[in-house]
Amino acid sequence: MDVSFNHFLQEMAGNPILLITVVLTLGVIFVNGWTDAPNAIATCVTTRCMGVRSAILMSAAFNFLGVFIMTQINSSVATTISNMVDFGGNTHQALIALCAALFSIVVYSTGASFLGIPTSESHSLIAGLSGAAIAIQDGIGGINLGEWVKVLYGLVLSLVLGFVTGWVVCKLVTIVCRRMDRRKTNPFFKAAQIFGAAAMSFMHGAQDGQKFIGVLFLGLAFATGQDGAGGVAIPVWLMLLCSIVMALGTSVGGEKIIKSVGMDMVKLEKYQGFSADLAASFCLLYSSLFGIPVSTTHTKTTAIMGVGAVKRLSAINFGVVKDMVLTWIFTFPGCGLISFIMAKLFMAIF
Template identity: 75%
Template sequence: MDVSLAQFVAQVVSNPILAVTVLLTLGVIFVNGWTDAPNAIATAVTTRSINIRPAIIMSAVFNFLGVLLMTMINSSVASTISNMVDFGADTQMALVALCAALFSIVVYSVGASIFGIPTSESHSLIAGLTGAALAVQGGLDGVNGQEWIKVIYGLVLSLALGFALGWGICKALTIICANMDRRRTNKAFKYAQIFGAAAMSFMHGAQDGQKFIGVLLLGVAFCNGQPDLVNAAIPIWLMMLCSITMGVGTSVGGEKIIKSVGMDMVKLETFQGFSADLAGAVCILLSTLTGIPVSTTHTKTSAIMGVGAVKRLSAINFSVVKDMMLTWVFTFPGCGLISFVMAKVFMMVF
């Protein structure tokens, strides 16, 4: 399937359900840039390496570049998302169910962001798609187990590898810089952390941008009567559309989330913030190259906990960690159930 921009616009104008699907997808991408992307710059802001407004602008730019460049190099995450569920042979009903899934994601994500709680847009997306597919197929036939298991791999990878890399990098820097002039190292790590925040923003765009590109392509395929994305090519204009939308969402801000992730969990110095950013970026890069969907929030939070553990375990505010973990645990059943119910309602209405 190869879709030109002119063909896409014509389909959106002529098919109201596809138009709603596209608007909802762009809405979810915007919300992702607004609520999830601030995790990438949280530590750099809270260690005062960069002010919040320049940090948000920088993050928006690198989110844009991450979506655009990494999708051109390796689009395996987009393929994983689109192949994770099976909406059945009735592509009209599949498109309606996809609308319901996206609607439920927006409702769930905005509700959580109002309270300043970091949400996992990745898990919201996966839960929403899964709930809708189960509603359409009436059972587990709507889930591709071989692809869905990558979600579990991603959960383990983001938690275990994020923590281990955060601890390892921070421990190594502590040993290397033990006898160095503290003022000089602080100045160097201030700039290093800006680089780390840019790298995290780039990888956030690379990972999450591909997920939503896969959803948009799935909607176009359903509109064309295709139940899957076999031999689908990702056009440049679609990469641009997703990356611009995410960049605009990031520019809106996310001060509550920056405070929750960067300050409330553990107090960080500049070299520790750099360690967390570098660990998170490396973990997300490995996941993206292997086609495993991971959560930026999961990865960054785990890396920060690993860094905090170098000091001492008591340096971590476990009440904040507990709140975040509960949020993640509720995402799959919560968003999945909303999506299941909304899919049933949408299919009856349309």
């Protein structure tokens, strides 16, 4: 498959459905940068280590670097996403179904973001692709269970490992610094938390950027009459395109989500914010290297919960946690159903 930039432009010019798919994919990447990336800087902002605008601009820059650098090191997350579903042999219908999946993600994620509740674009993407595949195949035959197992691993990993690592890191920091004067350690943890927020932003780009690169690859494969994009190297221009759009989305903001994650769930001090960022970054790095798609939202929020649990479980606002969990639970059936309906509708129209 020719993945040169010139060929890509030619395909879009001659195939309106591919053009719509690309626009929708870039829209989802933008929404991801807008609604999901603020999780990376929430603790840094709410502990007053950085101002909102400065943190957002820093996050945008490191999201860009995360997509660009990690995709060149290990692109297995993108491969997992592109191989997760089978849209069948009719590549025209497959491209239409892919449009429906992307449309459902934009609708679902934008609606949740206006309520100030962090969404998981990772799970929205997985649910959207699965719903469209079920619609086009008229059954679960379109689901690649071998790749879906990695998704289930990622769900458990982001929940359990995020919480446990957050607790362990914060506990170690507490033990090491127990005899130190907090007024003297605060300047260090302020700088360390800025580093941690940058690392979180980098790993967010590394994880989520690869997922949407996988979707763009699928769209290009369908447009050229191929039923998959396996074995094709990801071109640099595609990495740049995805990372720039995600960075632009991040620069728009996300103040409601910063407040929900960084203030409403747990009241954090600087050393706790640093512990949460470091723990979440480690979990995302581990998952990316092993090609496991995980939710950056899940990972960051459970790391914050683990940090809060070091003092006492009552430090966690479980009302906010419940709202987030309900959102995550509804993502699979909600986004999947929207995608299923839109796929059937789009195929009937086009």
